Amino acid sequence: xxxxxxxxxxxxxxxxxxxxxxxxxxxxxxxxxxxxxxxxxxxxxxxxxxxxxxxxxxxxxxxxxxxxxxxxxxxxxxxxxxxxxxxxxxxxxxxxxxxxxxxxxxxxxxxxxxxxxxxxxxxxxxxxxxxxxxxxxxxxxxxxxxxxxxxxxxxxxxxxxxxxxxxxxxxxxxxxxxxxxxxxxxxxxxxxxxxxxxxxxxxxxxxxxxxxxxxxxxxxxxxxxxxxxxxxxxxxxxxxxxxxxxxxxxxxxxxxxxxxxxxxxxxxxxxxxxxxxxxxxxxxxxxxxxxxxxxxxxxxxxxxxxxxxxxxxxxxxxxxxxxxxxxxxxxxxxxxxxxxxxxxxxxxxxxxxxxxxxxx
Numbered sequence: 183x184x185x186x187x188x189x190x191x192x193x194x195x196x197x198x199x200x201x202x203x204x205x206x207x208x209x210x211x212x213x214x215x216x217x218x219x220x221x222x223x224x225x226x227x228x229x230x231x232x233x234x235x236x237x238x239x240x241x242x243x244x245x246x247x248x249x250x251x252x253x254x255x256x257x258x259x260x261x262x263x264x265x266x267x268x269x270x271x272x273x274x275x276x277x278x279x280x281x282x283x284x285x286x287x288x289x290x291x292x293x294x295x296x297x298x299x300x301x302x303x304x305x306x307x308x309x310x311x312x313x314x315x316x317x318x319x320x321x322x323x324x325x326x327x328x329x330x331x332x333x334x335x336x337x338x339x340x341x342x343x344x345x346x347x348x349x350x351x352x353x354x355x356x357x358x359x360x361x362x363x364x365x366x367x368x369x370x371x372x373x374x375x376x377x378x379x380x381x382x383x384x385x386x387x388x389x390x391x392x393x394x395x396x397x398x399x400x401x402x403x404x405x406x407x408x409x410x411x412x413x414x415x416x417x418x419x420x421x422x423x424x425x426x427x428x429x430x431x432x433x434x435x436x437x438x439x440x441x442x443x444x445x446x447x448x449x450x451x452x453x454x455x456x457x458x459x460x461x462x463x464x465x466x467x468x469x470x471x472x473x474x475x476x477x478x479x480x481x482x483x484x485x486x487x488x489x490x491x492x493x494x495x496x497x498x499x500x501x502x503x504x505x506x507x508x509x510x511x512x513x514x515x516x517x518x519x520x521x522x523x524x525x526x527x528x529x530x531x532x533x534x535x536x537x538x539x540x541x542x
Contacts (some may be wrong), residue, residue, distance in 0.1 A: 188308075189345045211298045214401035218299070226253060233284070235262035243274065248439050249424030250275055250540040264455050268411045271460045273437045275424050275540045276355045302370035307389040309407035310482050310508045311335050311346075312524050314392075314536065315428075316403045324526050324534045327354045331524055332506055334480065335391055335407045342369045344383065350522060351505050367393065406522065408510040412481045416449045419473075419484065419509050419519060427454065427469070437462055440539050442521070445471030447486055452507070452521070454537070467534075469528065471505050483508055488528040503528050507537075518542075 194523070209220050215232040228239040229469050231249070237260040243251045253272040260266035312332045330349035337344045344367050349360050367383055368375035375383035384395040391407035423440040436456045445451025450473050457468030475485035484507045491503035505525030513520045518541040527533035 184389075203398075208243065223409075230263075232263070237263050237265055239266060241272070246273075246462055247403065248437070248464055249455055249540075250437055250457075252461065273426075273462065301385075301387045302342070302373055302375045302513075303385050303389055304387045306339050308410045309337075309389055309391050310389065310410045311393075311405045311407035312506075312508055312522050312536070314404040314406040316534075322333050324524075324533045325353050325532050327351055327357070328359065330359075332456065332483075332508070333360075334406075334410065335393075337385070337389070337391075343367070344370070344375070344385070350479060350506075352506055352526060355416055355504070355506055357487060374434055408482075408508060408520065409520065410480065410482045411511065413477050413484065413511070416444075416476060419521060420439045420444075420450060420508075421519060422539045423519075423521065423539035423541050425454075425521075427456070427536065427538075428534075428536040429527070429531040430535065431530050436466070438537075438539075440471075442539075445472065446489070447469075447474050449473035449476050449484055449486070451489075452523070452537075454539075471507070471523065471525065473507070476520070479506075482510070486525075486526060490528050491526070491531060492529055493531055500531075503531055505535075513540075 196328050204286065209218070210517050214468045218229045224243045226239075226241045228237075228241070231256060237258065239258045240256045241253050242256055243253050246252050252276040253274050254270075255266050255270045257268060294375045298521045310332070311334065316336050324331060329351045331352050332355075333346060333350050334348040335344055335346050347360060348358050350356075352360060367381050370383075370385050373385055375381065375385075382397050382398050384392040388406075389409035391405075393405045394402060394406070395405070396402045421441070423442065423443055425440060428435045428436055428437050438454045438456055440452055440454040441452055445453075449538070452471040452473065454471075456468075458464035458466050470489040471486045472489055473486040477483065478485045483493055485506045486507065488503040488505060491501055503526040505523055507521050507523035510520040510522075512518070520541070521537070521539040521540075523535075523537040525535050526535070527535050
């Protein structure tokens with residue numbers, strides 16, 4: 183676990199609230215330094231444990247025109263860690279749902295995921311998963327044909343266990359492999375898989391999944407799974423979005439606004455613009471993904487490519503920066519869609535971009 187947890191500036195938080203009423207109360211839990219969150223109206227209380235270290239942060243929120251929320255720290259206490267200062271700012275997105283994804287307030291770090299606490303799945307399901315954080319991404323190149331970057335997870339109610347039957351790479355997404363790991367990750371109790379020394383796993387009744395593997399090592403990875411369903415038409419993903427990009431090349435996470443619609447890609451285009459400043463009124467780099475293959479390589483997925491691609495450090499540059507997106511329509515009957523993408527960075531094909539978008 184990393185001990186330098188906080189930075190000069192909060193960079194990004196992604197939130198799916200488990201309450202239909204934003205003024206209601208919600209609780210969340212998740213892996214990666216044992217994060218938890220309590221939300222009551224506009225008041226947020228974050229708690230974190232990392233071995234003997236701990237931290238509590240109190241914050242308030244306000245809505246921004248971009249579709250994000252501005253989260254401002256009011257107070258923080260810590261033991262063994264450096265807390266943020268009152269007035270430090272983060273950003274969030276809320277829709278009616280059951281998950282919370284949190285940037286861990288550390289320069290170069292990625293989103294930590296949390297989901298509503300305490301409930302295991304009630305029916306069998308298959309979910310699409312994507313890597314949400316990977317400590318060794320620089321060593322495991324996203325251009326590797328056998329790099330496990332996304333796939334599926336299955337839940338069996340009769341055994342009360344989950345397994346990962348399918349792994350895929352971004353470079354060759356149609357190839358299925360599983361690294362020999364088809365065994366269950368454990369039994370769910372009160373929303374969590376317990377008694378595993380190297381895996382933390384959290385579930386909801388609706389089929390959202392958060393898993394941290396190789397816990398306590400420098401190779402810890404986080405995956406996020408959403409229930410798998412067929413995308414019936416190209417336009418199912420069309421709309422205006424707000425979200426966040428993790429940029430491995432620059433070791434940074436940025437808030438973005440985005441639109442999905444008809445374009446050069448046969449399915450459509452995702453156009454994303456980085457937003458800057460505490461109120462996100464500034465603009466930065468624009469990125470575009472051309473979507474070309476619907477329900478490929480599996481139901482609920484869309485394959486595409488960035489509209490520009492340079493080799494960077496890649497010795498065998500093929501001129502195409504591949505991307506794969508997972509679409510969850512009408513999240514928790516909210517009327518909003520959720521897009522979760524992973525791709526080869528358009529400025530360095532060996533590096534990674536992870537993209538989280540929620541429809542406005």
